[in-house]
Amino acid sequence: MNWFRKFMMGRYGGDQLGMFLIILSIVLSIVLMFVPVAFIGWLSWIPLVFAVYRMFSKNITRRQQENFAYLRKWGAIKTWFWKLKSGTLVDKTHKTFKCPKCGQKLRVPRGKGKISITCSKCGNKFVKKT
Ligand SMILES: [Zn+2]
Structure with a gap:
């Protein structure tokens, strides 16, 4: 070698x-x-x-x-x-919910506790934990 x-x-x-x-x-x-x-x-x-x-x-x-x-x-x-x-792929600052009435996807900030979310499409209000 x-x-x-x-x-x-x-x-x-x-x-x-x-x-x-x-x-x-x-x-x-x-x-x-x-x-x-x-x-x-x-x-x-x-x-x-x-x-x-x-x-x-x-x-x-x-x-x-x-x-x-x-x-x-x-x-x-x-x-x-x-x-x-x-x-x-994982949004750490926002959470996505679906409107129970019309199915519209709504993005809200995380860590705010229980908040009332108003749907931007049909105006339906619902409470979710963020
Ligand atoms: Zn809706």
């Missing part, structure tokens, strides 16, 4: 982006098996070729920049998913 170590000297090697590209290539090759277009399976080789190219690249600064940009994007995606899960 001495020649290999010599060969890899001064080369970039693997990182998170390289790992992602290899996984992407595997996923693509599986997904594209179900796409009935001739030679489309070759598309799955593109990320793999790029991953190998980066691994043996001697332009380490450029590869580190790529990896850094990838990690930043990945972080932004994760934050977006986290917000979707905790913020947008």
Whole structure:
């Protein structure tokens, strides 16, 4: 393995982006098996070729920049998913009630105790705990 170590000297090697590209290539090759277009399976080789190219690249600064940009994007995606899960889907400041008469959805602030809600559609009044 001495020649290999010599060969890899001064080369970039693997990182998170390289790992992602290899996984992407595997996923693509599986997904594209179900796409009935001739030679489309070759598309799955593109990320793999790029991953190998980066691994043996001697332009380490450029590869580190790529990896850094990838990690930043990945972080932004994760934050977006986290917000979707905790913020947008569950409203912590408001509660939604349905008008018992007409079924209109009414949004009221949380934590106000028992309040009388007036329906904005039919004017029906009902008391709910918030
Ligand atoms: Zn109503």
